[in-house]
Amino acid sequence: MTAKNHFDVIIIGGSxxxxxxxxxxxxxxxxxxxxxxxxxxxxPTPHSxxxxxxxxxxxxxxxxxxxxxxxxxxxxxxxxxxxxSGAQTDQGFTIITKTGATFHSEKLIFATxxxxxxxxxxxxxxxxxxxAIHCPYCHGYEVKQAKTGILxxxxxxxxxxxxxxNWTNKLAIFTxxxxxxxxxxxxxxxxxxxxxxxKEIMHLDHQNGQVxxxxxxxxxxxxxxxxxxxxxxxxxxxxxxxxxxxxxxxGVLKVDMFQxxxxxxxxxxxxxxxxxxxxxxxxxxxxxxxxALNNSLTEAxx
Numbered sequence: 638m639t640a641k642n643h644f645d646v647i648i649i650g651g652s653x654x655x656x657x658x659x660x661x662x663x664x665x666x667x668x669x670x671x672x673x674x675x676x677x678x679x680x681p682t683p684h685s686x687x688x689x690x691x692x693x694x695x696x697x698x699x700x701x702x703x704x705x706x707x708x709x710x711x712x713x714x715x716x717x718x719x720x721x722s723g724a725q726t727d728q729g730f731t732i733i734t735k736t737g738a739t740f741h742s743e744k745l746i747f748a749t750x751x752x753x754x755x756x757x758x759x760x761x762x763x764x765x766x767x768x769a770i771h772c773p774y775c776h777g778y779e780v781k782q783a784k785t786g787i788l789x790x791x792x793x794x795x796x797x798x799x800x801x802x803n804w805t806n807k808l809a810i811f812t813x814x815x816x817x818x819x820x821x822x823x824x825x826x827x828x829x830x831x832x833x834x835x836k837e838i839m840h841l842d843h844q845n846g847q848v849x850x851x852x853x854x855x856x857x858x859x860x861x862x863x864x865x866x867x868x869x870x871x872x873x874x875x876x877x878x879x880x881x882x883x884x885x886x887x888g889v890l891k892v893d894m895f896q897x898x899x900x901x902x903x904x905x906x907x908x909x910x911x912x913x914x915x916x917x918x919x920x921x922x923x924x925x926x927x928x929a930l931n932n933s934l935t936e937a938x939x
Contacts, residue, residue, distance in 0.1 A: 644668045646930060647732050647742040649720045649874060652677045653916050654907025654923035655748030656703040661927025663710030667934065670740055671707075672732070674719040678750050678873070678908065679916075681766035681846070687774050688916045699916070723876040729902065732876075743934065744902040746926055747882075747890065748919075749874035751908045756788065756813070756866065760841035760848075767846035769864050775915060776863075777804040786810075786851065786864040788838075791817040797865055798826050806830070809859065811851065813838050834859065872909055887912050895929035896922055904930050 646662055648655045651673025662669045677700065679685070685696045707713055719735040729743040755762050761769055769788075770776045781804045787797045790812040802808055809832040810816075816823070816835050826833060836853040841864075843849060851859045871888065872878065883891045883899040889912055890905040892898055898905050906922035908914045 642739060643741045644670045644714075645742065645934060646670075646744050646746060647672065647730070647740055648746040648748060649673075649732070649876070650746075650748030650750060650907065650909075651704065651715060652700055652748065652750065652907070652919070653703070654919040654926070655746065656700065656707050657920045657923025658746050658748060658904075658906060658927035658930070659707045659713050659923075660703075660710070661924055662931055663707060663713040665927075665931040666712055667931060669713045670742070671713065671715045672718055672720050672734060672740075673715070674735075675717055678753065679766060683767060684779075685916050686776060686778065688920070691916075696916075720874065720876060723880060725880065730880075744930055745880075745904065746896075746930065747874060747877050747898075747903070747905045747909060748907045748923060748926075749872070749877075749909050751870040751889070751914070752873040753868040753870050755868055758813075758838050758840060760843050761866075764841055764843050764846045764848050764864070765868075768843065768848040768862065769841075769866055771865065771867055772915065773801055773804055773865070777801065780863040781805060782807065783862040784860065786859070786861045788813065788864050788866040790814070792822075793867055794818060795822040795826065797867070798829070798831050801865060802829055802831070809834055809861070811836075811838065811859075811864075874909070877903065877905060877909075894925075896926035897929065902933070 645667040646669045648671045651671040659669050659671050679696050684693050691699050720732050721735050722733045724731050730745050732740050784807045785805045787810045794810045811834045816833055839852050839854045841848050881900050885891050890910040892905050892910045896904045896906045904926045906926040907919040
């Protein structure tokens with residue numbers, strides 16, 4: 638870690654999107670500080686998929702390799718810490734970390750991801766990212782034709798049913814209470830032999846995160862191998878909102894095609910600005926953010 642505390646760019650979040658942005662900026666000879674707390678949201682996931690050249694690799698292997706490559710660029714520094722506050726100044730921005738360190742930059746990139754709020758069901762959190770999953774593009778091939786559940790209700794449940802039926806016909810919807818599917822949605826899923834179970838769930842039986850069955854409050858059970866769920870979420874880092882960055886209706890940071898937020902000189906990339914939440918999307922967004930930000934610096938300097 639360099640002794641100086643002023644950088645062209647501070648990147649908050651050092652996973653896929655942040656490292657991708659840092660590589661673009663490092664190759665553009667920009668001084669960059671990456672601040673990362675070391676707790677990526679996909680850390681329970683055993684393997685990453687649907688990311689070309691890295692299909693099936695362990696997530697931490699991808700980030701370790703990426704970090705090693707990015708830090709080969711001498712103008713890029715990495716700090717294991719947590720950014721806790723930020724403010725605009727006449728010269729740009731000031732960021733203060735959990736350990737009390739203060740850093741300054743002309744521009745900021747937030748690659749801070751999202752914080753999931755999981756159902757209050759015993760055993761669910763232990764299965765999250767392993768056999769309780771959110772994305773069939775990331776994980777569906779590995780569990781194709783497996784006995785599969787959808788923990789959702791209403792429009793979300795119906796959308797999942799439409800989508801996941803491409804991977805398996807052994808499918809059931811668990812609404813964990815009274816179904817809010819419309820009559821037409823209920824008719825359509827019934828036509829595909831997709832059962833709708835309205836019983837309240839007590840817990841998931843699992844072994845090391847691999848679900849084996851749902852146990853309902855009436856003590857009946859349902860055997861299955863995988864369960865899909867779209868978790869509620871919020872921004873993992875509140876600093877962008879404190880700086881005035883707007884959110885979309887979906888709760889992600891509002892950005893344009895160049896990953897610029899609604900606040901000048903503040904960019905965002907990765908899950909915090911895209912509800913699709915995939916490694917490939919995060920890397921692509923980071924690359925765009927880094928290039929666009931460097932272009933902004935160049936125009937101001939020329």
